[in-house]
Amino acid sequence: MRIVKNNKLFKRLLIIFLALVVVACVVVPIPYYIEEPGxxxxxxxxxxxxxxxxxxxxxxxxxxxxxxxxxxxxxxxxxxxxxxxxxxxxxxxxxxxxxxxxxxxxxxxxxxxxxxxxxxxxxxxxxYEMDYKGVYVLGVEDNSNFSGKISVGDTVTKADGKSFTSSEEFMKYVKAQKVGQKMTVTYIHDDKVKEATEKLIKLPTDKKPGIGITLTDHTEIDSQxxxxxxxxxxxxxxxxxxxxxxxxxxxxxxxxxxxxxxxxxxxxxxxxxxxxxxxxxxxxxxxxxxxxxxxxxxxxxxxxxxxxxxxxxxxxxxxxxxxxxxxxxxxxxxxxxxxxxxxxxxxxxx
Missing domain, CATH: 3.30.230 (Ribosomal Protein S5; domain 2)
Known part of the structure; x- marks a missing residue:
């Protein structure tokens, strides 16, 4: 009689386990995505x-x-x-x-x-006119001294209090400084103006000084x-x-x-x-x-x-x-x- 009861309990537990596995397969996300026609x-x-x-x-x-x-x-x-x-x-x-x-x-x-x-x-x-808003941050290098302060999505507007009309002009100014030199960067994060002062690093691409961000122009159209x-x-x-x-x-x-x-x-x-x-x-x-x-x-x-x-x-x-x-x-x-x-x-x- 005890064996019969144990068998019934085992079957119930097995059914519950299998049901949980099925639910997990259907509901629980895995670290992958599906791309499909949108x-x-x-x-x-x-x-x-x-x-x-x-x-x-x-x-x-x-x-x-x-x-x-x-x-x-x-x-x-x-x-x-x-x-x-x-x-x-x-x-x-x-x-x-x-x-x-x-x-x-x-x-x-x-x-x-x-x-x-x-x-x-x-x-x-x-x-129309193209208004330059600053340098948009697309990425921040792990070895950048500004990492943890400047973030992806921020807009850099000044360097050492100087404004610029393009990302090229901004980069030219930064590269004219020295590796290890401190620079104050003004940037907009969540619509708030902030400042961060850190040392410039040597960029692996051209060995020139940089703040260690991937950037592009942030512009807006002005038209009647x-x-x-x-x-x-x-x-x-x-x-x-x-x-x-x-x-x-x-x-x-x-x-x-x-x-x-x-x-x-x-x-x-x-x-x-x-x-x-x-x-x-x-x-x-x-x-x-x-x-x-x-x-x-x-x-x-x-x-x-x-x-x-x-x-x-x-x-x-x-x-x-x-x-x-x-x-x-x-x-x-x-x-x-x-x-x-x-x-x-x-x-x-x-």
Missing amino acids: ETIDLKELITVNNQKDNDKGSFSLTSVGIRRATVFSALKAKTEPFHEIISMDELTGGASDDEYMQIQEFNMETSQNFAIEQALKLANKS DEVKIDAGDIGGPSAGLMFTLEIYEQLSDKDLRQGKKIAGTGTINSDGEVGRIGGIDKKVASAAASGNQIFFAPNDEITKEMKKAQPGIKSNYEEAKAAAKKLKTDMKIVPVKTVQDALDYLAKMK
């Missing part, structure tokens, strides 16, 4: 120019990659689904902390918007034409091209789309060049599922160095074409190197 968003919903909305037919849409924390169950499921990819935390963030990664993504989005507005204003022959972009929690620089086209459509009052649904991706810079992005196959899948007829893809150059580092690497355009073929979609993939390439295609479109 949203395709009509930019009419996000952008207004001079307080007016775009009411013309057709659409310019940004495309996105969805990212979610993986569980054992979702990771195994993702292995069987097309256009789903499992990546590590380091692959996603580049070794940055979650907060640093989000700060960088927000800055990349802000910069993308500024470049897009600038390009659209140029194309529409509208006047008011452009508002409400991107919500979308981050990164990859919507630059599509932002540019939508803003230009509104500024110029031209019917660029001719009623067609047009999606795409690609960074934009101050010269109007369209740059490479990640996850383009997932963006093609998202755009096709949303019924878009045309997809603009960066036709980026693959250098010998890139091929050596990543054998088999393809341009964004080649990746997009392969994804469209796999999907068996009629959506036309159009290669672009500049925003003007996209405009030229739209002008000839039937």
